[in-house]
Amino acid sequence: MRVQMIPTVIFLAAGMLAAQTFRGTILGTVTDPSGAVLSGAKVTVRNLATGLERTTLTSADGSYAVPELPIGTYTVTVTQSGFQTSVISGVVVDVASERRVDSQLKTGQVATVVEVTGETGTTPSCSSSIPVFPVRLTRSPTRRARSESFR
Numbered sequence: 140m141r142v143q144m145i146p147t148v149i150f151l152a153a154g155m156l157a158a159q160t161f162r163g164t165i166l167g168t169v170t171d172p173s174g175a176v177l178s179g180a181k182v183t184v185r186n187l188a189t190g191l192e193r194t195t196l197t198s199a200d201g202s203y204a205v206p207e208l209p210i211g212t213y214t215v216t217v218t219q220s221g222f223q224t225s226v227i228s229g230v231v232v233d234v235a236s237e238r239r240v241d242s243q244l245k246t247g248q249v250a251t252v253v254e255v256t257g258e259t260g261t262t263p264s265c266s267s268s269i270p271v272f273p274v275r276l277t278r279s280p281t282r283r284a285r286s287e288s289f290r
Contacts, residue, residue, distance in 0.1 A: 163232035166204040167240040169197045169217055176201025177244060180219040184230075186211045208232050215240045223247040 169180045180197040184205050197203045210232055217225040222244035230238055 160207075160235050162207045162209055163234065163236040163238065164204055164206045165208060165213060165215060165230060165232060165238050165240055166202070167215075167242060168201045169203065169219070170201060170241070170243045171222070172243065172245055174243075177219050177222075180217055180222075180244070183216045183218075184208065184213045185216070186213055188212065210234055215242070217242045217244060219244055221246065 165184050167182075169177045169182070171177055176197075178197055178199045178201060180201075180203075181194060182197060182203045182205070183192060183194045185192045186209065188211050189209070191209065193205050193208070195203050195205055213230045213232060215227045215230055217227075223246070225242045225244055227240055227242065230240055232238055
């Protein structure tokens with residue numbers, strides 16, 4: 140009896156381990172200024188640390204999902220013909236989590252980019268007597284360049 144239970148316990152334990160994941164999902168809905176859903180919008184998610192990039196299109200109901208993303212911080216870019224590009228930065232994907240990133244595209248020039256930085260629901264604050272000017276990086280600096288700039 141005891142010998143028969145050992146393979147059963149091993150089989151059940153292996154099944155529970157296989158069900159665990161060290162990845163997460165970014166999902167959401169894309170709409171236009173009136174709130175109508177946009178199907179066929181291109182959604183690109185990019186891991187800021189590794190450069191991993193995954194692309195999908197929104198479905199007929201305007202929704203999208205990018206599953207099995209390694210944990211990390213991502214930028215979500217949404218494009219659709221006839222609308223401004225939307226860029227949402229600082230989207231953190233944790234283990235076995237789903238991060239909802241909805242986007243409302245504004246009508247306008249294709250060359251116009253609307254960029255949102257930070258996590259959903261957080262309001263950044265800063266107080267300083269030194270003037271702060273917004274800077275937009277066109278590409279991420281390398282790890283070596285970052286460490287040398289602070290010396």
